[in-house]
């Protein structure tokens with residue numbers, strides 16, 4: 001039986017450059033080596049996760065620059081040209097993340113590190129997609145000979161985990177990112193992955209993140225590096241390490257159903273460390289204690305609400321608390337899920353497409369499946385004016 005090959009290696013605690021390079025090289029070798037297409041003259045786009053300025057460099061929110069450096073050096077050794085590139089989350093400043101995380105050190109050492117928000121993006125057709133058949137993608141991703149995906153291991157407030165599949169959303173410009181949130185993030189991600197088809201993935205599991213990721217979660221030092229060509233298999237094994245059963249994560253399940261790879265552990269060969277030997281259950285976003293801290297807003301999370309909107313609201317509470325802005329929640333009513341019954345104040349926020357009501361003034365309706373956290377915070381700021 002054909003099996004997808006995934007590797008797992010480990011660094012020592014608090015690893016330095018040499019330790020990380022050694023773990024990355026071993027992981028890549030155990031996973032069969034870089035693809036043949038990494039050849040002289042090829043342009044190889046390396047896609048880290050530069051979502052947002054984290055609390056600390058070791059918060060597990062952003063791909064470690066030394067993981068990027070190690071892969072970029074391997075690409076160069078094959079005579080190809082590595083281009084490290086990403087766009088931060090909607091409304092966030094990629095250059096600020098580059099500088100905070102030390103990616104500008106890679107620039108000083110002669111590597112190209114692009115803030116994609118300053119680069120050209122193009123409208124392209126994705127005819128096989130039902131959610132976004134037309135998307136605006138950064139030209140660097142379209143013109144690359146191949147993409148090597150460099151996500152970081154973390155939980156996510158909307159999609160449970162963000163690993164190989166979810167990381168690719170950074171290659172869409174903000175307007176298509178927003179459109180994906182507005183329509184259907186869960187189906188949109190596998191459709192984007194099918195379009196971009198990264199050739200190889202190196203997952204940074206050195207400093208990981210649990211709880212209300214992808215930015216404000218709690219750091220977990222795992223000291224792991226995973227690698228492989230099958231991103232669905234890689235997300236399956238990384239998910240198992242983090243305590244998620246196969247099939248439990250919608251994006252992985254849907255990607256497997258779309259034929260992008262296997263989510264069946266029996267069809268995955270793991271080289272290096274057995275995944276069972278490094279597993280550690282990650283606290284989920286839904287297990288956040290923040291609701292018990294009695295935020296000054298009334299939350300009406302309808303029984304029909306899925307984890308997408310439920311965890312988005314939890315994540316908004318965490319973010320506002322971190323910013324010292326719980327005052328924005330005072331006397332607000334936040335509703336998710338099915339149309340609410342009974343009288344609600346005029347100033348409630350209806351969050352997510354499931355909460356749309358036809359008999360109500362929709363000025364406080366925030367569309368999305370699920371909506372971006374920043375849209376909810378923006379609406380709360382507007383109400384406070």
Ligand code: SF4
Pocket residue numbers: 304305306307308309310336337351352353354355368369370
């Ligand atoms: S809009 Fe509905 S289906 Fe979509 S994330 Fe929210 S609750 Fe889930």
